[in-house]
Amino acid sequence: MNWESPAAFFAMGGYGLYVWGSFGVCALLMIAEPILASKRRKDILRSLRRERIAENLDQQ
Amino acid sequence: MNAILAVIRRDLLLAMRRKSEVLTALFFFVIVVSLFPLGIGPEAALLKKIAPGILWVAALLATMLGLARLFAPDHADGTLEQMVLSPTPLGLLITGKIAAHWITTGLPLVLLAPVLGIQFDLDAEALGILVVALLLGTPLLSLIGAIGAALTLGVRGGGVLLSLLVLPLYVPALIFGAGAVEAHISGLGAGGHLSLLAALLALAVFFAPWATTAALRIALE
Amino acid sequence: MNAILAVIRRDLLLAMRRKSEVLTALFFFVIVVSLFPLGIGPEAALLKKIAPGILWVAALLATMLGLARLFAPDHADGTLEQMVLSPTPLGLLITGKIAAHWITTGLPLVLLAPVLGIQFDLDAEALGILVVALLLGTPLLSLIGAIGAALTLGVRGGGVLLSLLVLPLYVPALIFGAGAVEAHISGLGAGGHLSLLAALLALAVFFAPWATTAALRIALE
Amino acid sequence: MNNKIINWFKYASPQSFYPLAGKMIPWFWALAAIFGGIGLWITFFAAPTDFQQGEGYRIIFIHVPAAWMSMFIYIVMAGWAALGLALNTRLSGMMAQALAPTGAIMAFLSLWTGAFWGKPMWGAWWVWDARLTSALILFFLYIGFIALQAAIDDPRRADKAGAILALVGVVNVPIIYFSVKWWNTLHQGASVSLTKAPTMAATMLWGMLIMALAFWMYSIAVALTRVRAIILEREAHTEWVKELPEVKGTGQ
Amino acid sequence: MLTATGLSCVRGERRLFAGLDLAVGPGEWLHVQGENGAGKTSLLRILSSLAPPAEGQIFWRGAPIRELAEDYRREMLFLGHHGAVKEELTPFENLLLAAQLDGAPLDETEALGTLARFGLRGREDLAVRFLSAGQKRRVLLARLAVRKATLWILDEPFTALDVKAVDMLSALIEEHLAGGGMAILTSHQSMPLPNGKVLKI
Amino acid sequence: MLTATGLSCVRGERRLFAGLDLAVGPGEWLHVQGENGAGKTSLLRILSSLAPPAEGQIFWRGAPIRELAEDYRREMLFLGHHGAVKEELTPFENLLLAAQLDGAPLDETEALGTLARFGLRGREDLAVRFLSAGQKRRVLLARLAVRKATLWILDEPFTALDVKAVDMLSALIEEHLAGGGMAILTSHQSMPLPNGKVLKI
């Protein structure tokens, strides 16, 4: 282990802004992207289901 | 006033529908700015020196490219004819269109410019002045450009003729705009340039919509 | 071969009829080049240093502006459809159109460039190299640009999307073209750059018409 | 042998690929999490402080994988595009479309992390270095691809136009790379140059490789998720989509 | 009441017509006829104040239209060859925006109803670009129903319409005339409408 | 002999028609009828090989047109809504250039004669931009007379034409059919031509 304390970990030897700026944006994008991708699928599924219900209503 | 808002809303809706148009105007700006280092070479000190000029010329070109489509689609499909025939005064409708043009092309440039400035290693204060100068300058570009767009409407080869008409008129905006940042970098203070830019803008706000309307009437006759 | 000539003759006739288009592309080139000293300031040494880069970027932008009108008018009035349906192979007709585009936009730039170079105080030999580089480079710009023009044909916001697609692909031409003159000025000899430019041109001559034709077929489907 | 070809074609149809992708996604997520966990542990705890660059160098563990991925994905995307043009399979175009945003994000990450590394190391967010410049242009190529596809409404047309662009781009990427490199080395001014990384310590190398694996798994998982959405969008009005459990409401 | 006296029109060096008089009163319509290139479209553009006549005067309720300007335009509706329809927008949006520009905003249900009446049910949300030639014309004509104008000036309104749509449009014009409106039309086919005057150029 | 079997067309998510069969032999013509938006234009574009059908096959003299490619296009002439006419050029230049692109250069007197036949005497040297709607169509139709094609595919050829021009065009088509040609037309009006088959979409 090379860190004496959590604070030292976050300070990154004075490079905190840069290191966490990089890792933060990286994490942000890598969390947002899958969420958006699966939301895209859920959205289309929802509209398909709605269409199906409307079709069923039409037939009745 | 309602009419202005209706036109702005309409044009923004159209812009959203043609999203790629707005986005790519922005990317054009980015790309043109990035091309210069490729043409000139990677020397940092040299690049920093010419950065304000490059950014302003690129902003100017990006605005200008969109100008051809300010009235042309409305002309082609007869909307402009209907606007002339509309009971609402044409001047108001045109003002709305110019405002929408600035919102869709000028404003994004202003917001993006600092990021590009960083590529050329400009410091924070210089970036601030760049933004203020663009904030004053881009509406000016839209206003002046609208006159040119109206004058060349329906004229053969209008697109390029437009640049020919408009670019000389853009020169003052370019000189004061790029000058403001350079003056700051060389320690002279940007105040003078900025207030001249503001004065030009005030002049254009009163004069340009009127001239544009007159030009449009002629184009449609 | 006859078909290529017929297309070239047709496009040149059209260009003569819309004279302003050709002329204003030239003026655009001149104006962009002249804007830079205004944006950057009048330092002669600095200007000389960045002259090749500026000339090349301006040539590139001037070519690019005309690109949107390479296929669009023919598309709008159905001529392109008729070309696809014509018994002559489409590839030949397209090659003819690209050649005509170069004759009307690239060639005039090549001829005008030395005059502008003088303004930046380039010496005779540098001007010669500038002309040779442009002579190799502008057909390359037309060829690559044609692919972009075909891909964005009939697409919303085509004009600006086109620049987005094409400008990155122009980078090698820009680097070697501007590089040739710079290398000469700094005493390194321009041979390497020029032969690379020629190699790129050879590649594009074979590859670009094919890609353009394929893209056009898709656009018309 | 014959069977294999038939199978391959079977899975090249969106209808059979959709459920297959659904089954694969959780596995790739799991692998991404495992590799990511190990990689992060090496990044922050196993790897020693660099005596020259201090702790700032830890950015390399995401910077390099992101840069690699941005290039790999472009090639893979162009491969799918070529396949689509040659064999006219519907799935290829969808795969290319699904990969593009991920590739663009990777390119963006390599630029972003590079900039955040450059500031402390070089004192500038950006220099016009060969590698940086060509990474920037690669990013533009991705954006162009995405913008072109977004601007064309007919999906089949969008696929084909995108395929041609991707192929033209793939020819150009090496040309751009070498031209920029040459441009730069000929004119290298007084400005900073990339200090060649010293022969890397074994832990660092391992960390980077494992992080790269994690990025691979992540990219595959996201691309598959997105391709499933695209399949549904494009095939919304086919019978098999209407018969899907998640559409009928019996699933999920 | 629209009257015109001594109208003439010059295009290039060609005099298309001269000394043309016309008058259209409430409930009346005028069928402008003539060969291709006779000058029908040119006449309609002059009457709608889009182009000035080479000679002659046009009066609306007794006052010259040049002077009336907006007051005339508020009561007049001109539909020409071009669509004035945005290809990127849907028929629904086109209709709403056109109404807003005219300063008479439209209610959404009313807009949907009008579109359905013009046979565009199911196409309300499809960009106009995708519509067929006849459907595009229908979007344009839908403005007739929503804009309350007294004088309709229509250049070849029946172009590209199928039989059903032609009947529907005729009925619409008839209704407009019955309500005291006026109309000036061009068309190469004969039209089954009452109270028509014919003007041959 | 053009035959097609099992054609279907999908636009967006809408299936316009399916399982369509047709056959046109020498001396015959086919009148494609249907409401606005039924898919007539789409069908014609498919038959002319501009767009691929979603399903089905098209044969020209027994061979699939996909494979024939240029051999088919040499014998076929398609005229759609769009002019394929350059607005900047004169009718005369338009005609000459169109013929050159087709690889069958035209004699100048022949070109002038054709234009006169189409009622464009006196407009040969006026840019098309200045012509009236009907005159523009006439320039386009003049190609019918100069290009020797066996199969004519015409989308609403009578649009914007006046009575005289309609008669002239009908006569032209009749002559073409009498010489063993074939034609596929759309039109919302009925057409007084012999040997017609009707295809309703």
Ligand code: HEM
């Ligand atoms: C915006 C800035 C930057 C961008 C766009 C960028 C881009 C790239 C790319 C594309 C690669 C992969 C190249 C390859 O594998 O051949 C890479 C690798 C690398 N970069 Fe960066 N970089 C940036 C800044 C930096 C900085 C500031 C440093 C260090 C001071 C750095 C150090 C490295 C190292 C050590 C590698 C891996 C070396 C290797 O595999 O050959 N980069 N970068």
Ligand SMILES: Nc1ncnc2c1ncn2[C@@H]1O[C@H](COP(=O)(O)OP(=O)(O)OP(=O)(O)O)[C@@H](O)[C@H]1O
């Ligand atoms: N610059 C010009 N020089 C000579 N003649 C011109 C010029 N501009 C237009 N014309 C002629 O003016 C006429 C314009 O006619 P207009 O468009 O009004 O005809 P129209 O009656 O509407 O015909 P259509 O039934 O074909 O629509 C045409 O005959 C055209 O040739």
Ligand SMILES: Nc1ncnc2c1ncn2[C@@H]1O[C@H](COP(=O)(O)OP(=O)(O)OP(=O)(O)O)[C@@H](O)[C@H]1O
């Ligand atoms: N993307 C799309 N989504 C849904 N429907 C579409 C789409 N694109 C086109 N359509 C429909 O396809 C049809 C195209 O018809 P087409 O142009 O072939 O008609 P047409 O028979 O020639 O009609 P007209 O008589 O009006 O010329 C229209 O009904 C149009 O609404």
Ligand SMILES: [Mg+2]
């Ligand atoms: Mg007319």
Ligand SMILES: [Mg+2]
């Ligand atoms: Mg049609």
